[in-house]
Amino acid sequence: MTPPNPATPQRRAFMAAAAGTLAQPVLAQTQPAPAQADKPAARLERSRTRVQGFADAEMDYQLLRQLGAARYGGASVGECLALAQRIKNGDPASWIQEFAAAGARQEADALIRARRGHAASARDQYLVACNNYRAAEYYSSVQAPEHQRLGLKSRECFLAAMQQQGGGFDTVSLPWRDTPLPAYYVRSPHAGARRGKTLLIISGYDGTLEETWLAYGRAALERGYHLMLITGPGQMDTLRFYPGMAFIPEYERIGKLALDHVLARPGTDARRVALMGISYGGYFATRMAAHEPRIRALIANSPIVDLHAYMVSFVGFDPAEMSDAQDIRLADVDQIPPSVLPPQTREMMRNLMLRLGQPSFRQAYRRLRDFRVGDDGLRRIRCPALALVGEGEGPEPLAQHAHFLKTVGGPSASHVFTVAEGADGHCQIGNLAYSAAVSMDWLDEVFAAR
Structure with a gap:
């Protein structure tokens, strides 16, 4: 086939669409630090670390995502900025190499501290290692063995951190066909002996159980919530165990499994069970709530009711309507020159097709048409619902x-995060603590009435 012309709308579309839900505007796009930054300083200066990111918008967003995790112990600002100086702009292989190496170094350090009896220090280092392995996993092709290895290392470090923390944590397998789905349950140390309130959280396209714990798990536990972190077919956590498993539209089936598990636990108050969905999880959670009256409060961040329209908004036209000549098939991806399709975009496009279980870009977008919650489904949501979105996410998410x-159908509330709050981007990665304050305070007030 003839590769698309870089100047055409289709070419711009491929780059945006392949980035999935995280191809969002960023607050700063600057060139990486110059190579001479690694040379010895010729004069006294405060630091050789520079606050600089990447010219590539997606890579800069991923750096901001990593920096945001520092709020709850998932990263070190200094280490992130030092890594950015060593990563080549827009080069996934460079990113993977540096973040994987950082994860390995931090994991080794955590192990030494654990053996010397420093449980708190070991826990903190394991959490940072976990998140750095996740960052490396993000840019890996889902077809590559390295993707699975990095994902499982992220999980392994998280489990080691929970072991150092001690108590109240369970790994869970939800019975989905012949492929049990991984999940985590964490009992709040502040919940007391009585039946308590519970928050289930599901992430999206490339979030993980471990990253979700870092983003909102700690905040929920501190406020006295038991925590159930869940994942379904096609998500990053399940790909670690079942690389060929694709997304399904009917996430209410996963919601039923999770609710069955949570409500069977003796510490659960059935009147105070909430569900939160993040990124693609905004669709998953909304779909669950439309079919599950056992969900007593819903937080959609953001509320995605039509995933196809949401994804089309990134590209400016509907790839589902492309002609055969315009379509890009899985077998074609590696044949397109880097000057037309950069390595980062190539992997994102390939991953989108694979994770939707489709042989071409056009077919992937046609499959996305099945991922929607109609008005009848929305009207069936009778529980209180909070809708969150960033003002910088674009017209379609806001619409x-x-x-x-x-x-x-039930009472609803809303918060639109702003640039001034440092939270206008997708999933409020730049200000997770404020996002948690908005969502958890609302939920506290809803449940206080019960």
């Missing part, structure tokens, strides 16, 4: 946010 609020 779906407004439609959700107008259509849901």
